[in-house]
Amino acid sequence: MQEFLTNLLGSTHGVLAYLTVFGILVACGLGVPLPEDISLILGGFLAHKGAASLAGMMLIGFGGILVGDSLIFLAGRRLGSKVGRSPTGFLARVVTPEKRARVEGLFALHGQKIVMIARFLPGVRAVTYFTAGSAGMSYARFIFWDGLAALLSAPFFVWLGFHFGDKLDYAIDRMKEGQLVVVGGLVVVGLGAFLWRKRLGALRAEALKAAVKPSSLSAHLLTGMASEAPSASAPVFEKSSGSEGLRIRE
Numbered sequence: 001m002q003e004f005l006t007n008l009l010g011s012t013h014g015v016l017a018y019l020t021v022f023g024i025l026v027a028c029g030l031g032v033p034l035p036e037d038i039s040l041i042l043g044g045f046l047a048h049k050g051a052a053s054l055a056g057m058m059l060i061g062f063g064g065i066l067v068g069d070s071l072i073f074l075a076g077r078r079l080g081s082k083v084g085r086s087p088t089g090f091l092a093r094v095v096t097p098e099k100r101a102r103v104e105g106l107f108a109l110h111g112q113k114i115v116m117i118a119r120f121l122p123g124v125r126a127v128t129y130f131t132a133g134s135a136g137m138s139y140a141r142f143i144f145w146d147g148l149a150a151l152l153s154a155p156f157f158v159w160l161g162f163h164f165g166d167k168l169d170y171a172i173d174r175m176k177e178g179q180l181v182v183v184g185g186l187v188v189v190g191l192g193a194f195l196w197r198k199r200l201g202a203l204r205a206e207a208l209k210a211a212v213k214p215s216s217l218s219a220h221l222l223t224g225m226a227s228e229a230p231s232a233s234a235p236v237f238e239k240s241s242g243s244e245g246l247r248i249r250e
Contacts, residue, residue, distance in 0.1 A: 005024070005034070005035070005038055005039060005042055006042060006168075008020065008024075009021065009024075009039075009042045009043070009045075009046060012046065012051065013046075013051040013052075014051065014052065017043075017046045017051050017052045017057075018052060018056065018057070018060045021039060021040075021042070021043040021046075021057065021060055021061065021064065022060050022063065022064040022067075023064075024036075024039045024064070025039060025040075025060075025061065025064030025065050025067075025068055026064055026067050026068040026071070027068065028065075028068055028125075029064075029065065029067065029068015029069045029070075029071060029072055029125070029126065029129070030068055030071055030072055030126065031072065031126035031127075035122070036065070036122070036125075037122070037153075037157050040061045040153075040154055040157035040158050040161065041157050041158070041160055041161035041168070042161060042168075043057040043060065043061055043158050043161060044057060044157065044158040044159060044160060044161025044162035044163075044165070045161040045162070045165050045168055046161075047158070047161070047162045047165075048161065048162045048163075048165025048166075049165060054158070054159070054162050057158050057162075058154065058155045058158045058159075061154040061155070061157070061158050062150055062151065062154040062155065065146075065150040065153075065154055066143065066146065066147060066150060069125070069129050069146050069150075070139075070143065072126050072129045072130050072133070073129045073130070073132055073133040073139065073142055074133060074139075075130060075133065076129065076130035076131060076132065076133025076134040076135075077133035077134065077139075078133075079134075096127075099124065099127040100127060100130075100131055102124075102127075103124060103127050103128050103131045104131060104135075106128070107131065107132075107135060112132070112137060112141060112142075112145060113145065114128060115128060115129065115132055115137075115142055115145040115146055115149075116145040116146070116148055116149040117149075118149075119146065119149030119150065119152075119153055120149070120153070129142070129146070
């Protein structure tokens with residue numbers, strides 16, 4: 001795939017270079033199995049050899065990511081109740097029931113921040129953004145988290161290709177190593193957060209149980225008061241022989 005992209009982008013120049021990189025990134029957002037990060041690095045490589053400007057390629061990279069992600073998000077908003085439930089159509093091949101169930105679990109665990117985390121997890125981006133749309137997430141909130149992640153990743157990868165333009169294979173290898181570090185770090189952080197929340201929930205449950213449990217002193221006092229309280233007998237009435245009516249018998 002890297003060789004295919006290199007051949008596709010290698011001879012482009014100017015407007016054609018921008019349009020090609022933009023089109024590839026939009027296709028990546030829709031779930032086409034093309035490496036987004038390598039496409040950005042190759043865009044930086046084009047800037048390195050003078051076929052495009054560095055700033056322009058960074059903007060194109062950022063815009064292409066947002067457009068592709070927005071399209072898959074809007075597809076989820078429109079078709080979310082159908083796709084991922086029954087295996088039919090192109091999107092159903094991208095958004096499989098297994099992937100969708102996994103992403104829905106991530107949403108339940110991490111909330112809407114998973115949109116940002118998914119930017120650094122190749123293979124689940126399209127499913128995550130599709131699920132975000134189908135789950136009713138507002139577009140403004142989606143584009144905020146997605147744009148924040150794209151703002152961190154797109155300029156960096158373009159700069160990487162520009163800076164190491166004469167060592168392109170080296171730049172791509174460093175990118176892959178960096179992805180492994182990021183993914184590993186996210187897994188560790190996510191696991192730590194999960195364990196912490198679980199422990200915190202257990203502590204709160206124990207505190208609540210201790211708060212509602214009556215103390216032995218209170219139980220003893222209540223028992224003593226009940227045993228010492230005199231029992232009052234009910235009054236007995238009897239009919240008098242005179243005109244006084246009923247009177248209480250002593």
